[in-house]
Amino acid sequence: MDERSAYLLTAYVDHVFSDQLRSKVVAGYYREEFEERGLFPFESEAEKVSFDLRNVVKWGERHETVVGGLVEQSAFRSTGTPVDEDGWLTGLYLNHLWQPLESLANPGLGELTLSVGGRWEHIERWDDVFTWRTTGSWRPPGGGVRLHGSYGTGFRAPSYFELYGAIPAFNFLGNPDLKAERSKGWDLGVEWEAGSDLVLDVTWFHNRINDLIDFTPVNVGRATTRGVEVSAAGSLLGDWLNWRGSYTWLDANDDSTGLRLVRRARHRASIDLQAEPCEGLVLGVGGTYADGVVDNDFSVFPAPRKQLDEVALVRAYGRLDLNESISVHARIENLLDLDYEEVANYPARGLGVFGGLEVRW
Numbered sequence: 160m161d162e163r164s165a166y167l168l169t170a171y172v173d174h175v176f177s178d179q180l181r182s183k184v185v186a187g188y189y190r191e192e193f194e195e196r197g198l199f200p201f202e203s204e205a206e207k208v209s210f211d212l213r214n215v216v217k218w219g220e221r222h223e224t225v226v227g228g229l230v231e232q233s234a235f236r237s238t239g240t241p242v243d244e245d246g247w248l249t250g251l252y253l254n255h256l257w258q259p260l261e262s263l264a265n266p267g268l269g270e271l272t273l274s275v276g277g278r279w280e281h282i283e284r285w286d287d288v289f290t291w292r293t294t295g296s297w298r299p300p301g302g303g304v305r306l307h308g309s310y311g312t313g314f315r316a317p318s319y320f321e322l323y324g325a326i327p328a329f330n331f332l333g334n335p336d337l338k339a340e341r342s343k344g345w346d347l348g349v350e351w352e353a354g355s356d357l358v359l360d361v362t363w364f365h366n367r368i369n370d371l372i373d374f375t376p377v378n379v380g381r382a383t384t385r386g387v388e389v390s391a392a393g394s395l396l397g398d399w400l401n402w403r404g405s406y407t408w409l410d411a412n413d414d415s416t417g418l419r420l421v422r423r424a425r426h427r428a429s430i431d432l433q434a435e436p437c438e439g440l441v442l443g444v445g446g447t448y449a450d451g452v453v454d455n456d457f458s459v460f461p462a463p464r465k466q467l468d469e470v471a472l473v474r475a476y477g478r479l480d481l482n483e484s485i486s487v488h489a490r491i492e493n494l495l496d497l498d499y500e501e502v503a504n505y506p507a508r509g510l511g512v513f514g515g516l517e518v519r520w
Contacts, residue, residue, distance in 0.1 A: 166190045169515075178217065185211040193324075203237035203324055221258040225276070228252070235319030242323040246283035253277055260297075270298040280314070285339055288314045305350040307362075313342040321376045334376050342368040348388075357393040364388065371413075373421070375455070382420060384411040404430040421464075422502065425451025439480035446473050454503035470499040489514040 171185040187209045195201040213227040229252075234245040254276030260268050277291040292311030298304070317337040324333045348362030364386060371379040392403035406428045411420040419425075431445035450469035455462040476490035489512070496510040 162194045162196075164192050173519075180217075181215045183211075183213045185209075185213070187211075201238060203235070203242075203320070205233070205235045205319055207231060207233045223256040225254045225256075226252070233319065235323060237323060242319075244319055244323060248280060248282045250278060250280040252279070254292075269300045270296075272296040282316050285316050288339075290314050303352050305352075306348075307350065308345065308347040310345040311343070313340070313344065315340040315342075315372070317372055317376070321372060337372060337376060338370040338378050340368055340370055340372055342366055356395075358391065360388075360390045362388045362390075371420075373413075379413050379415065379420075381414040382412065383414055384409065384420070384423075386410055399434060399436075401433045402431065404428070418464075419453055421454045422452060424449040441478040443476045444473070445476075446471060448472075452501075456503045465503055467500055467503065470497070472497065472499075484519050486517040486519075487514070488517065 166189070168188045169185065170187075171183060173181070173183040175181045187207070189207045190204065192204045193202065209229065209231040211227065211229040213225065216224045216226070218224065229248075229250045231248040232245065233248070236243055254274060256272065256274045258270070258272050260271035273293075273295050275291070275293045277289060280288045280290075282288065290312045292309060294307070294309040296305060296307040298306075316339045317334075320333065321337060322333050322335050344364065344366035346362050346364040348360055350358065350360040352358050364384075366384045368382045368384070369380075371382040373379050386407060386409040388405060388407045390403070390405040392401070394401045406426075409423060409425055409427070411423045412418065413420060426449070428448045429445065431443060433441060433443035435441050448469070448471045452467040453464050454467055456465045472492070473494040474490060474492050475494055476488070478486060478488040480486045492511040492513070493509055498509070499507050501507045
C-alpha cells in the first residue's frame with residue numbers, strides 16, 4: 160500500500176503603476192510526500208520554492224513587451240535509495256507583441272499581430288538553456304475569421320523523482336543518467352466567429368522531441384506528437400450562462416519502435432458551464448473525458464502493455480466577491496469521488512477540495 164500527499168501554496172501581488180506599466184510578483188511553495196509500505200518500504204519528499212517577477216510594458220498602441228525573471232529552489236529526500244539533493248534554477252524571459260496592421264488604420268488589409276519571445280534558464284547540473292517562440296495572427300477584412308500559428312522550441316530537465324526516486328512495488332527506480340528533453344513544434348489553426356454567441360477554433364499541431372523522458376524512466380531517442388484540437392465557446396440566455404468545450408485527438412509515438420507513447424490519451428475532451436446568478440457570484444461546473452491511454456503493467460514480468468479504462472470526471476467551482484477588494488474562491492475536483500487510474504495499477508487522486516483568498520488594493 161502507498162500513500163501520497165501534496166501541498167500547494169501560491170500568493171501574488173499585481174500592481175498597475177500606469178497605463179504603460181504593470182507588474183506582478185508571484186511566490187509559490189509546493190511539497191509532495193510519498194510513502195510505500197509493505198515488503199519494500201520507501202519514503203520520499205520533494206519541495207519547491209519559487210519567485211517570479213513579471214512586467215508588462217506598453218509602447219503606444221501597437222507594441223507590448225513582457226519582461227521578467229524567476230528563481231526556484233528545489234530539494235528531494237528519499238530513504239530506500241538514500242538521496243539528499245537540492246538545486247537552483249534562475250531564468251530571464253522576454254516577449255514582444257507587435258500589431259503592424261490594425262483594421263481602423265488599414266481597413267483593406269485586416270488585422271495582423273506578431274510576437275517573438277525567448278527564455279534563458281540556468282539550471283544546476285545542466286548547461287544554460289535558451290528557448291524561443293514566435294506567433295502570428297491575421298484577421299482578414301470584414302472579420303469573422305482569424306488565422307493563427309506558432310513555432311517554437313522547448314526544454315524539460317528531469318525531475319528529482321525521475322532521477323533518484325523509487326517505487327519498489329512497481330519496479331520503478333530513478334535514472335541519474337537521464338538527459339534533458341529538447342523539442343521543436345508548430346501549430347496552425349483557424350478561428351471562426353459564428354455570430355455574437357459562438358466562436359469555433361480548429362488547430363493542427365506537430366512536435367518533434369529528442370531524448371523524451373519516458374515513464375520507465377529512460378530517454379526515448381526521438382518521439383513525435385501530432386494531432387488536432389477543436390474548441391468552441393459561447394453564451395446562453397444572454398450573458399447569464401457561458402460555456403466552453405474542447406476535444407483533442409492525439410497521435411503520440413516513439414519513432415524508434417513505432418509504439419504509442421504511454422500515458423497519453425488518444426482522445427481527450429472537456430466542457431465547462433459557468434453562470435453569474437447575481438453580481439459578484441460566479442458558479443461553474445465542468446467535466447473531462449479521456450480514453451485511449453496505454454501503460455506498462457509492472458505488476459507482472461516482463462511488463463506487458465495494457466489499455467487503461469476510459470474515465471469521465473466532474474468538477475465544480477465558484478467565486479464570491481465579498482467587497483471591491485476581497486474575493487474568495489473554491490473548487491472541488493473529482494466531485495463524484497470516482498476510482499480510476501492514470502498509471503497502471505496506481506489509483507489516482509480521489510475527491511479534492513481547494514480554496515483561496517484574493518485581496519486587491
